Amino acid sequence: MPTLETPRLILSPFSFDDAPAVQRLAGDFAIADTTATIPHPYPDGAAESWIASSDSLWLVKQTLALAIRSKENRALLGAISLFDILPEHRAELSYWIGKPFWGKGYASEAGHAILAFGFTELKLKRIHAEYLARNPASGRVMEKIGMKQEGILRQHAIKWGKLEDVICSGVLRKEWADKANNRDG
């Protein structure tokens, strides 16, 4: 599994030593509230199972799940994934940041790095993502990393027993490369 570096972050594989921090951070209701599959309350053992499954899903190149860590002290800040990878075609992006670390630009910084890896190393043509319409912070992260809103799936999700609208967002390799060239040039 790769390790990626950004100015403030290291994105690296999870190990079982991360399990207590994953359970503490992802166990906050605020994380489960706007994600599709994170349970609440977060059961004992779930972090270990998820870490083990992310290892085996990378072996078959289906999912790349990386820990987002502070470069300064290596503390776990969150997680970011490319999942449902179709080799050299497309993948879906997801992420969460522990609540104490929100609003510092970490999701966007990690998002830029994993998009770059997806387009250059995995040779994807498209990366897409979905977020609940009531989660504009995630929409803003997607906008900041160059994704465009592609549509609204009305009442597509059921969260806590209620129907919710879902917004789809995506970026094509060419759009990402044009932006990268503009930044570099």
Ligand SMILES: CC(C)(COP(=O)(O)OP(=O)(O)OC[C@H]1O[C@@H](n2cnc3c(N)ncnc32)[C@H](O)[C@@H]1OP(=O)(O)O)[C@@H](O)C(=O)NCCC(=O)NCCS
């Ligand atoms: C969504 C989430 C990942 C954002 O992480 P983060 O590290 O705080 O994100 P960033 O700091 O990189 O960017 C957040 C942006 O959203 C903006 N924002 C925050 N709350 C907002 C709101 N209510 N309305 C509009 N924009 C908002 C911030 O101002 C910032 O934009 P800016 O840099 O232009 O000011 C984090 O809140 C989280 O983990 N939420 C729970 C899990 C989740 O929803 N994951 C995504 C599932 S699709």
